[in-house]
Amino acid sequence: MTSLPTPSAKKLGLVIDLDTCVGCQACATSCKEWNAQGDSGPLTDTDPQGKDVTGPWFNRIHGYEVKEQWRDDSRIVNFPRSCLHCEEPACVTVCPTGASYKRAEDGIVLINPDTCIGCKLCSWACPYGAREYDYTQGVMKKCTLCVDRIYNTNLEPEDQVPACVKACPTGARHFGDLGDVNSDVSLLVKERGGYDLLPEMGYKPTNKYLPPRARRNTEQAHIEKLPKSDGSTMEKLFLWADKLLSNKSASAAANPDDNSGKLEG
Amino acid sequence: MNPAYSVILFTTASGAGYGLLSLLALAGASHGRASTQAFAFTSLFIALALITTGLLSSTMHLGRPERAWRALSQWRSSWLSREGVSAIITYPIAIAFGACWSGLIDAPALVAPLGYATAIMCWITVFCTGKIYSSLKTIRAWNNPLVCPIYIAFALATGAVLTAAIANAFGRFVIFQAILAMIAIVACSILKFIYWRKIDNAKRTHTMAAATGLGEGVSQWEVPHTSMNFIMKEMGYVVGRRHARKLRLVVLFFLNLSFLLMYLATNWQWLTYLAVPAIAIAAWVERWLFFAEAEHVVGLYYGKQFA
Numbered sequence: 001m002t003s004l005p006t007p008s009a010k011k012l013g014l015v016i017d018l019d020t021c022v023g024c025q026a027c028a029t030s031c032k033e034w035n036a037q038g039d040s041g042p043l044t045d046t047d048p049q050g051k052d053v054t055g056p057w058f059n060r061i062h063g064y065e066v067k068e069q070w071r072d073d074s075r076i077v078n079f080p081r082s083c084l085h086c087e088e089p090a091c092v093t094v095c096p097t098g099a100s101y102k103r104a105e106d107g108i109v110l111i112n113p114d115t116c117i118g119c120k121l122c123s124w125a126c127p128y129g130a131r132e133y134d135y136t137q138g139v140m141k142k143c144t145l146c147v148d149r150i151y152n153t154n155l156e157p158e159d160q161v162p163a164c165v166k167a168c169p170t171g172a173r174h175f176g177d178l179g180d181v182n183s184d185v186s187l188l189v190k191e192r193g194g195y196d197l198l199p200e201m202g203y204k205p206t207n208k209y210l211p212p213r214a215r216r217n218t219e220q221a222h223i224e225k226l227p228k229s230d231g232s233t234m235e236k237l238f239l240w241a242d243k244l245l246s247n248k249s250a251s252a253a254a255n256p257d258d259n260s261g262k263l264e265g
Numbered sequence: 266m267n268p269a270y271s272v273i274l275f276t277t278a279s280g281a282g283y284g285l286l287s288l289l290a291l292a293g294a295s296h297g298r299a300s301t302q303a304f305a306f307t308s309l310f311i312a313l314a315l316i317t318t319g320l321l322s323s324t325m326h327l328g329r330p331e332r333a334w335r336a337l338s339q340w341r342s343s344w345l346s347r348e349g350v351s352a353i354i355t356y357p358i359a360i361a362f363g364a365c366w367s368g369l370i371d372a373p374a375l376v377a378p379l380g381y382a383t384a385i386m387c388w389i390t391v392f393c394t395g396k397i398y399s400s401l402k403t404i405r406a407w408n409n410p411l412v413c414p415i416y417i418a419f420a421l422a423t424g425a426v427l428t429a430a431i432a433n434a435f436g437r438f439v440i441f442q443a444i445l446a447m448i449a450i451v452a453c454s455i456l457k458f459i460y461w462r463k464i465d466n467a468k469r470t471h472t473m474a475a476a477t478g479l480g481e482g483v484s485q486w487e488v489p490h491t492s493m494n495f496i497m498k499e500m501g502y503v504v505g506r507r508h509a510r511k512l513r514l515v516v517l518f519f520l521n522l523s524f525l526l527m528y529l530a531t532n533w534q535w536l537t538y539l540a541v542p543a544i545a546i547a548a549w550v551e552r553w554l555f556f557a558e559a560e561h562v563v564g565l566y567y568g569k570q571f572a
Contacts, residue, residue: 002339018479028489053492060494062566063487066479076486077479081566090402096336096346115335118328120499121345124266127403127471129496129563138328195478198471198562201402209478 002095004088005104011179012106012145013085013206015188019213021172023078027164028059034163039148044136056132058082058143059164077212083130083143084197084205085109091122091131107206108145116140127198178206267502268556271326277548279319280391280416284424286312286359287387293366294380298373304435305367311431320352344400348393355386391420405467406559411460418456419548422449426523426544430537438534443527450524454517457551461513469571476565485568500561512554519547
């Protein structure tokens with residue numbers, strides 16, 4: 001049924017920390033690796049070794065440049081984008097076959113690859129670009145929140161999390177029940193001001209993003225640390241000594257064991 | 266959006282077929298049995314062939330056409346499913362109407378009720394086709410109240426021109442048919458003109474700032490992959506937008522041309538034949554632009570600042 005179930009108390013989803021994400025692509029590659037063989041597999045690419053490789057991935061890591069007000073420099077934010085397992089997903093209601101559905105028990109949005117006709121309408125209905133067409137199988141594919149891991153008792157308890165969460169080396173991805181206000185993920189969202197993507201569109205995403213933390217004003221701090229000048233002869237003498245002692249080639253020559261001034265290799 | 270030829274053929278051919286069928290059905294409902302069986306059979310065959318070609322073409326767009334029957338199941342929530350269901354329901358009603366209208370079954374009393382039922386089902390089906398697109402909030406150019414009226418107007422205009430041409434072939438052309446076609450063509454031109462103005466002036470309220478949550482100063486720095494992916498191929502079509510202005514003029518030119526041909530056909534009836542390719546080109550280019558010009562919200566993640 002593509003009509004939506006009554007919202008479940010349990011809302012499984014991800015919380016993604018844009019402050020600590022380093023854009024290493026480990027979540028994307030481990031996702032592809034797991035899902036190529038799991039419930040969604042095979043997740044093949046066309047022309048995998050060629051120049052025009054294309055194929056479905058459930059997780060895409062964008063890079064954005066953010067120019068902040070009152071600053072000359074900008075910062076880079078790595079931005080993983082995947083299915084947000086919305087509370088009111090239009091991708092489900094537009095599906096003509098019932099292949100696309102939202103689970104009543106935990107809110108995970110899934111596609112049944114055996115009944116999908118590959119009409120692609122769900123990908124048109126999703127504003128987040130979460131659904132990709134599998135050209136080799138003629139059906140749509142999407143993030144399953146690793147439904148074949150999180151309930152899989154054959155795995156060790158610490159492995160019963162989505163592959164992307166397991167793979168993240170900086171702990172930027174968190175998995176849990178966002179329907180429970182006292183869960184770790186809900187508390188994290190509350191503490192860090194987690195937010196929805198495109199909230200005005202009304203799909204009520206379950207996944208939340210944690211904003212990058214405010215930056216220390218390094219330029220200002222640097223200026224404050226500088227000693228105040230009084231223009232005296234003594235100060236000029238000290239500055240001359242400081243410059244002499246700071247000379248890296250001079251200090252390296254004086255102390256051959258000190259490699260701090262040299263580049264590696 | 267990527268203008269897939271299978272979907273353009275589906276919406277234009279089935280639109281013309283349903284337009285033609287609904288006008289034949291209304292003619293039957295108001296005048297009773299068809300004048301000759303040859304006219305009834307030929308015109309109904311053309312209408313149903315266009316509809317069937319369109320529907321088959323739409324299944325060619327599917328990744329798994331052999332599962333197309335499953336699309337009839339979710340009519341409670343999906344406009345695509347509703348379109349399929351109403352298309353299927355229209356067939357037996359139209360065939361029953363055709364049998365009575367042509368005189369194959371001798372039931373003159375049934376011609377009018379079956380005619381009205383056929384016409385209504387035709388319009389419901391075309392309305393559902395338009396609704397597939399206009400119900401998508403993610404595509405501003407489609408999520409517009411004029412989309413369904415435009416689909417119906419083009420179905421009627423192409424259908425009315427076909428009616429006149431077929432009637433002419435059987436020596437049944439009357440001025441009323443030309444007037445009907447001219448009214449439908451003018452409706453297409455006016456609706457399309459307002460529609461283009463609306464989509465050009467629409468406020469683009471979705472921003473990259475809201476899509477990423479990173480504030481006003483956000484811009485794309487690095488794309489997530491080295492080659493095109495499905496999202497970029499399907500939603501990121503730009504060729505059409507570059508030539509949009511010229512192609513809009515092409516649509517209006519061929520609409521005006523078919524109007525002029527239908528007007529002159531009241532004197533020179535053979536011009537009804539020339540009006541068919543003219544309105545077909547207008548409908549095809551209009552539908553191609555409908556897809557090619559439409560921008561999807563997902564573009565915000567791929568560098569677009571507004572959508």
